[in-house]
Every structure is written in C-alpha cells, then in structure tokens.
Amino acid sequence: MSRKQQRLVIWMNGIKVGYWEKSKGVDSLEYLPEWVADEQGRPLSLSLPFTPGNQVWRGNVVRDYFDNLLPDSEGIRRRLAMRYKADSLEPFDLLTELGKDCVGAIQLLHDGDEPTDLYSVKYHPLTESEIAATLRNTTETLLPGRPEDNDDLRLSIAGAQEKTALLWHEDRWCMPEGNTPTTHIFKLPLGLVGHMKADMSSSVENEWLCSVLLGQYGLPVARTQIAHFEDQKALVVERFDRKWSGDGQWIIRLPQEDMCQALGVSPLRKYQADGGPGISEIMEVLSNSDRAERDKAQFFMTQIIFWMMAATDGHAKNFSISIGPQGRYHLTPNYDVLSAWPVIGHGNNQISWQKCKLAMAVRGSSNYYQIYRIQRRHWIRHGEITGLSKQQTEAMIEEIIARTPGVIERVSGLLPDQFPQQLAESIFDGMRQQCRRLAEK
Secondary structure (H helix, E strand, C coil), X not given: CCCCCXXXXXXXXXXXXXXXXXXXXXXXXXXXXXXXXXXXXXXXXXXCCCCXXXXXXXXXXXHHHHHCCCECCHHHHHHHHHXXXXXXXXXXXXXXXXXCEECCCEEEEECCCCCCCCCCCCEEECCHHHHHHHHHHHCCCCXXXXXXXXXXXXXXXXXXXXXXXXXXXXXXXXXXXXXXXXXXXXECCCEEECCCCEEECCHHHHHHHHHHHHHXXXXXXXXXXXXXXXXXXXXXXXXXXXXXXXXXXXXXXXXXXXXXXXXXXXXXXXXXXXXXXXXXXXXXXXXXXXXXXXXXXXXXXXXXXXXXXXXXXXXXXXXXXXXXXXXXXXXXXXXXXXXXXXXXXXXXXXXXXXXXXXXXXXXXXXXXXXXXXXXXXXXXXXXXXXXXXXXXXXXXXXXXXXHHHHHHHHHHCCCCCCCCHHHHHHHHHHHHHHHHHHHCC
C-alpha cells in the first residue's frame, strides 16, 4: 500500500489487535474478534471499550485517543513531520511515520508489515559523542534536501517537552533497531517557558528533585537520573511501560493510557480550565480501579503535595493508568513533575505568586486554581466531594505535615555535587511555607 494508505494495523507485543482507519476525514477503530475473545485481550482505552457485537468506534473519540500519543507542542510536531516526511500534522499521518514505538503497548504498522523480530533485542551500542549528537539532533530541524542520519528510530512520546528515547542494555546506552523498544526517555532542559518567559533552564534538576521528593513521601514515581554527555544535559527517565521478559530475551510493552485518553478528551483540553478533566473526574475513574482505595488516596495525596511544591503542570495527561487483561486497570507511578517555586517572584523571567495556578482546581465554595487562595478546608471539602471522609482527608493532611520536615532533610542530603543550591532551597522553602499554611485550621 502507498504512503497515502488510510489503514494502520494495531499490534500489542506481536499480537494483532485491530485496525485504525481514516475514510473521508473520519477516524475509525475496529478490534479483531479474536483479540476481544482472548483471555489477554483488553481495550486500548476506557473510552474505547469492547462492545456487544464488536461495534466499530468512529469519530473524535478515536482521533483524540491517537492524538494523545503525540507531542503536545505544534512546533515539535512540525519538526517531526519535516524530519520523517509525514503528509500532514494530522495524527493519522504523523503516526503512520512514528507509530512503531508509542507510549504504552501499541505499535502502528503498515498493512502487511509484522513485528517479526519482536522477541529478541536488536541494537547497536552508542558512544558518548553519539548520544550527545542524538540529543542535539532532537531539537534540530533538517534543512531541505539533507538526509536523516538515522531512519530507524521512529518513536512518538507525548508531552510538551523536547525528548528522545534510547535502550539501556548490557550496562550501556544503545540505539534500538527494528521493533526493539526503548527503555528510557531523555528529557532536555526547557529554557524560557510561557508568555512570562519563565526561566526553566534548570528543569532537568528541578524534575529530578521533585521525583525524589515524591518518592520520599512514599508515592510511586518514575525513576530518574541526571546525565551528561559532552555538552548535553538530560534527565533520564526509566520507562514504566516497559519490562524485560521472564527469560530476559526481549522487552515487553505494557499497555497504559493517560487520563485524557481514558476520558475521551482531546489533548487541547488537558487543562481543567480549558474544559478538561479535574480532580473529581479522575477520582471517579479511579473508583473503578482494581485497587481503588489505594489509587484514590495516592492521587489525592499527590494533589496536596503538588500544591505544596507549586507543581503547576499536573494536568490530565500527566496522570496515567496501566491496563490489564479484560480492561482491569490501576494508577501508574507519577511522572513529569516540575516545581514553579524557583521562578516565583517579581524579577525578570519570573511569575507573580498571585498568578501561580494549579492545573486542576480545588473545590471549596467555588473552583480555586490560584495556589495562594487554597486552604486546608478546601482540601477537606474536595475530599468529601470525591468520596473521602473528612477523617480520611484530615489524617492524610496530618501525615503530610508530620513527614515534610524529614522528607526535606533526607532529600537535602541526597543532592548530587554541583546541584544548584538556590533551586533546591527555593523548593524546600516554598514547601515549608505551604506546610505551615496546611497546618492552619
């Protein structure tokens, strides 16, 4: 079939799952009957469940699911489209070129293609200079007529940040080949962000620190490390949607989706203020998790700690669920957490404290987004709205207050050499301030 083909085959770990088609501008998804009947069968998404008679899903709910697999930034999408010669910025056209290694378990392949080398690991090792070149090329738009150096690694990683991914194998970084997946995501520094041009050039250190803080509170979080390759710095994030097979011969892709996908929401509405999901909607999803009480408590506790950390980008795409056989699911570890404390202030490239907002509102007498307005009573009220008793939320708050001094002390002792102390202290001081506010009754 030509590059103009309008059908892609959906695979999960070497098993054909169904078809994604585009006809007359309408997206459709059809599961294969044998996948629906398989004991390991599971829908791609809570928003695209198996149905009686295996009806075909059509329309925006299909388009939005696949759209959420792609980077959020239009600029990044344009660079990818130019690099891999996609026909347009439409999700179908981009994923026709980039769908071989997506977030979660699915692979999108041309009709007639099969992931024949899936049950082995194919790769070539990389030197430090080659990794540095890969990172530099991540942000580079190819000039017309210039060939792409590596045509093999075609992957799609959602999010707003410049990133790539590599394979860690036999104690070294490698470029995967064929259908071998990546195991780690490499995130580059953000630079100046938003209309205020907030200086997030230390985003690598910031996200590493936030990950360590969350872990010290006992919350599951993606493993991260700060790495340098020549002049390039990156946050290396271990993928929790990948795991080695029991015999150690191949890498299994683990099905998962973010909350925009689960709720059938376009990535353009990932923020609650733009009509996207909020705390209550996600707590409702988690109420049907196969470990509902733990997931709901974990998610709500995360929201309170985000408020303390001034983690302002905790939108629906930054929370995900892992999908098991027959559609069972549970919350994944936390990821993509950044604190705004280092850029809060009144100087150049800073954000006013009064303008600092959470991505998801806390419900009191109304929706509260501005961090400075949110108080202890609002958390208790919102907990009750979502099914947590006042006693449960009070106990959660008291646990956070009691643990915070020790968490900060332990994390302070874990900072690497040459870690930017001003960044760390701004986050620690901000959390201490919010902890005092949380204690006010």
